[in-house]
Amino acid sequence: MRLSLHCVGGFTGPAGAQTRTVDLDRLAPADAARLRALVDSLGPAQLPPSLLKPRPQPWDFVYTLTIENGAPRRLRFHTDAAPPALRELAALLEAYPPD
């Protein structure tokens, strides 16, 4: 499974957008298991493709999570509008260096 998190917002907007890509097969088993468990708990197939706040503010960055595990699944969200598992997943992925 490959996870990719794209983030855009702030002063720089698209110019400063950063993507972090993580291949679970290349991670330590414990780290991979934690990420995989979060993805499984999300039930990405059941989530709507867009979880955006109706009235975003300047601090609401737009995230796009791409899950590649067979057919790619893409979720677009603000963290405040995301379920806890998705927020935790984004926070974990943000700890990895940008591509």
Next chain:
Amino acid sequence: MHPHSHSCTCCFIIPPSMLRKLALEASGAERKLLLDQLERSAFIRGQRSARGVAAPGLAVTTDEKHRTVYDARHGTRLPGKMVRDEHGAAVADKAANQAFDNAGTTYDFYEQVLHRNSIDGSGLRIDSSVHYSKNYNNAFWNGSQMVYGDGDGKLFTSFTGALDVIAHELTHGVTQYTVPGGGLVYDGQSGALNESISDVFGSIVKQWHLKQSPKKADWLIGAGIMMPSVGKALRSMAQPGDTAQTWSGDDQPATMTGYVEDGDVHTNSGIPNHAFYLAAMKLGVNSWEKAGPIWYQALPLLRSNASFADAAAATLKAATMLYGAKSAEAAAVQAAWHEVGVS
């Protein structure tokens, strides 16, 4: 007494529409007082809407700037370790000193030129965190403080050395506290206006600091924050989308002809940015003398979902209130918006 440090009961009693009407009919000092009351009234309404309670800042006012800088130590937990506050001496960390100094210049601009006491108009402490995350290509206002990355050294360098970046971020706070309803919704045209207002005051603060006329100013946003091999600046208010002035990915339109449906707020902000530039050039004097105050007085006249047309109407109304309906200033503002295709 500072115009924003007293509480005024009439702000609670007289509806904004009547304050606007009275301001239009008044002149001189009385007009200024009514405009200040209108702004205060909008601030209170905005706070009620955003927080659900009366503005706590009204009870706690200070007439001094109070800056605090923190070091996030390349993590994402905010604010981080405090490294300098208002009465502390300069520290070894260059970014911390830059964040401190440029926040001070921005505070001074708002206080001396627009008679506003800090971000909320009531002496709110100005907090900044530097060294946010690792290789972080951004700066942002998080609703209560400013946050700066160091850049990745490939596309971006440090953000704290650019005064307009810091004034831009601090102005997001000003917009949040001044536009009724808790600020401009950060999406669509209201989001592009939110970005534009931050660019406008970012540029004005830089021009004020450098004592530059509109003709002398570079009108660039974020000059010096990109690696030289990538570009000179992030945006140009004089020539939005001119990649020779900015960087190869600059997709900002200058007029409504190039408006991007569902475009990013940083893209379509080129249109109101250019309207401000044109207004400042037409007015001829320093941008902080006429164009800036007009745009500032328009903030409480906006709504949280304001369109570009609403901004054109609000700035025209502000120019009318400040200078009169048949003034050259009102005509310049109207012509500027007309040139970018907004009316």
